[in-house]
Amino acid sequence: MPDTGAMTESARLEDRWAVFDRWGPYGLLVLGAVLAWASADALGMSTGERQTAGALTAGAVAVELWWGVRSRTRPPGPSAAGIRQYVLRWALGFALTWLNPLFAFYAVIGYFSTERLLPRALRKAGLCATAVTLAGSQSGGLPPHDGLGWTLFGALLAANGILVLLFGHFADLEEDRGRARLATIAELERTNTALQRALDENAALHSQLLVQAREAGVADERRRLAAEIHDTLAQGLTGIIAQLQVAANTPDPVAGRARLDRALALARESLGEARRSVHNLAPVALADGGLPGALRRTVAEWSEHSDVKAEFTVTGTVEPLHDEMAATLLRIAQEALANTARHAGATRAGVTLSYMGDEVTLDIRDDGRGFDPLAVPARTSAGGFGLGGMRARAERVAGSLTVESEPGGGTAVSARVPLVRHDP
DSSP: OOOHHHHHHHHHHHHHHHHHHHHHHHHHHHHHHHHHHHTHHHHTOOHHHHHHHHHHHHHHHHHHHHHHHHHHHSOSSOOHHHHHHHHHHHHHHHHHHHHOGGGHHHHTHHHHHHHHHSOHHHHHHHHHHHHHHHHHHHTTSSSOSSHHHHHHHHHHHHHHHHHHHHHHHHHHHHHHHHHHHHHHHHHHHHHHHHHHHHHHHHHHHHHHHHHHHHHHHHHHHHHHHHHHIIIIIIHHHHHHHHHHHHHHHOSOHHHHHHHHHHHHHHHHHHHHHHHHHHTTOOOGGGGTTHHHHHHHHHHHHHHHHHTOEEEEEEESOOOOBOHHHHHHHHHHHHHHHHHIIIIIOOSEEEEEEEEETTEEEEEEEEOSOOOOGGGSOOOOTTTOOHHHHHHHHHHHTTOEEEEEEOTTSOEEEEEEEEOOBOOO
8 A cells, every 4th residue: 555654744745845935035035134234334235235135125025926926826846937936036146145145045045946946957057056146145245355255255166066966966866766756656556456456356256256156056956956856756656656556457455455555655755755855865775784785675676666687786895985975876776777667678687886996886787678878868967867867966976977778788877986985
């Protein structure tokens, strides 16, 4: 941030200099006039010199009043009008000091007004001109009366000139530093403006990202619920309908009752799965025996209801899987078996769960009619159904799913997920 304290102090200093520029010449002129009048007799001023000094003093007052009015409408800083003001003020000061050395109090204003009235190229010349007037006053008045007076005048002029050049050099350095400081402040202001603009843009972008994140979260939750409904309620309702149809068509009351009991059990199971899906809990089948047990029961029940002989095999060292990984593989198995029952026309199916180092693989195979995977319309994860839904489930946990099939050659679905162990 810009140094506001330094800027305030600089503004105060400029205000003080403005007050001095406005009233300082009058004060120095009055001081010089009073001292010159008091010392007129001692210095041997004639009546004509006194009248001339009085007229020049009045002229100096008029000039200061004139330039004071002009300065209110003239922009600050060196200009052609400033050069004329400086030259006229120096001429009046030189003439008054010629008449009485004590008028040098007015002439000294040339040292203070150089920077404000003269361009940089003329400042040293203006300072040297003022030094001539002051050296004349310090040596006893102009012109010197004898050789000693001229020698003293020359020495004082050299001393004043050296001091003038030295202080002029320091003034130039200070001006350069001030200019550099102003440039730095301006650059800081531009940088801060750009930074504030960037912060505003970042805040807007952050708000936009939050909105997008919320929308993505809502969409992801909708996809999850859609997939859960398809894999639990839809399949459960399909099983219930099948059991009820068989019960309605069988003449054996005992067999019909068994089918009704089975339909009731499926309804209760589907209701439980629906509740767990809403709360994003692991499938109830995983509560006992982990993933291998859940898959074994799922395959056995599916085989019983679909009249397709199915076998379940586990290879490798069984590891306790994280709930999300286990639920993903269970849902993929349920969906794949449901697709086999609906579309494959298979007589045999096999499900293999393989623990292989840092990943777990689930393979579901059947000897059904098969299909051309390239001819099946692509399903996205947004729908949450079929092959697209299984692939979306696997990818959601950094896994993958591949399908191998051909007409008349059966189908093999393989899902791979990272082996992430169950939290203790």
